[in-house]
Amino acid sequence: xxxxxxxxxxxxxxxxxxxxxxxxxxxxxxxxxxxxxxxxxxxxxxxxxxxxxxxxxxxxxxxxxxxxxxxxxxxxxxxxxxxxxxxxxxxxxxxxxxxxxxxxxxxxxxxxxxxxxxxxxxxxxxxxxxxxxxxxxxxxxxxxxxxxxxxxxxxxxxxxxxxxxxxxxxxxxxxxxxxxxxxxxxxxxxxxxxxxxxxxxxxxxxxxxxxxxxxxxxxxxxxxxxxxxxxxxxxxxxxxxxxxxxxxxxxxxxxxxxxxxxxxxxxxxxxxxxx
Numbered sequence: 178x179x180x181x182x183x184x185x186x187x188x189x190x191x192x193x194x195x196x197x198x199x200x201x202x203x204x205x206x207x208x209x210x211x212x213x214x215x216x217x218x219x220x221x222x223x224x225x226x227x228x229x230x231x232x233x234x235x236x237x238x239x240x241x242x243x244x245x246x247x248x249x250x251x252x253x254x255x256x257x258x259x260x261x262x263x264x265x266x267x268x269x270x271x272x273x274x275x276x277x278x279x280x281x282x283x284x285x286x287x288x289x290x291x292x293x294x295x296x297x298x299x300x301x302x303x304x305x306x307x308x309x310x311x312x313x314x315x316x317x318x319x320x321x322x323x324x325x326x327x328x329x330x331x332x333x334x335x336x337x338x339x340x341x342x343x344x345x346x347x348x349x350x351x352x353x354x355x356x357x358x359x360x361x362x363x364x365x366x367x368x369x370x371x372x373x374x375x376x377x378x379x380x381x382x383x384x385x386x387x388x389x390x391x392x393x394x395x396x397x398x399x400x401x402x403x404x405x406x407x408x409x410x411x412x413x414x415x416x417x418x419x420x421x422x423x424x425x426x427x428x429x430x431x432x433x434x435x436x437x438x439x440x441x442x443x444x445x446x447x448x449x450x451x452x
Contacts, residue, residue, distance in 0.1 A: 216281075217284060217343050217344075218280060219344045222344055224251070225352075229287075231288065232285070234284045235257075235285065236257075236282065238260045238270075239259045239262070240267075244259055267279070271340075272340075292368060297393060300324075302396070304398075307335065307431055310342040311341065320435070327355070332358065365410070368394075369415070372394055376389065378398065378434060380420075385418065386418035386420060386442070387421075393446050395442065397438060
């Protein structure tokens, strides 16, 4: 019998010793309320943080051009000595494609309000497990524009107020504090006991939000991108409103829905408060 020749067998891939499959970073996940350092990058987030007397900046990295522009913008001494770096040094600290504009800061988280310290004189916003940091950041920016007193989020199933969220908020993070709670339903119940009107927003709500009799104190509750309001959250609302859309598309991105509903709600409570 003749011998057949076979090509040499290719070596099987082996994972390098000590390297395990899973998360790329070695740090364990921690819920937002346990984050002890806020990462800020980009022009508006860093400038607004430097202007905010309640924000403690621990480290500030700038490029030469950004430092010059920063000094012109603030018109005075910076609260700490910046570290002059090249752009690629900031790149290494951030996720790929992050637009930092030559500014990077590490800061302490801002103080958080509680159910007892909310004044009730301005609208409060509650987010029911909205997980996309870009969406939450856009909501924060809108909330700052409408003078929202605080944003309530859950300790789990919500992004931390840092990094991508802060960048998407474009400085709004410095003007609307986060109130992070373990259980949203319990918090809504506690707010109801303090006289807050609890208004949910859902595409299948009971009435157009423009038609609801609204007054302060008020908390507006927005559901997640896909699931909307959870059942317990719905049960803890006094009423669930909707946005009636005249066009063929009836649903909106949650950040767009937040902007429209905040416009409607703030207008309605202003009319109710007028003599």
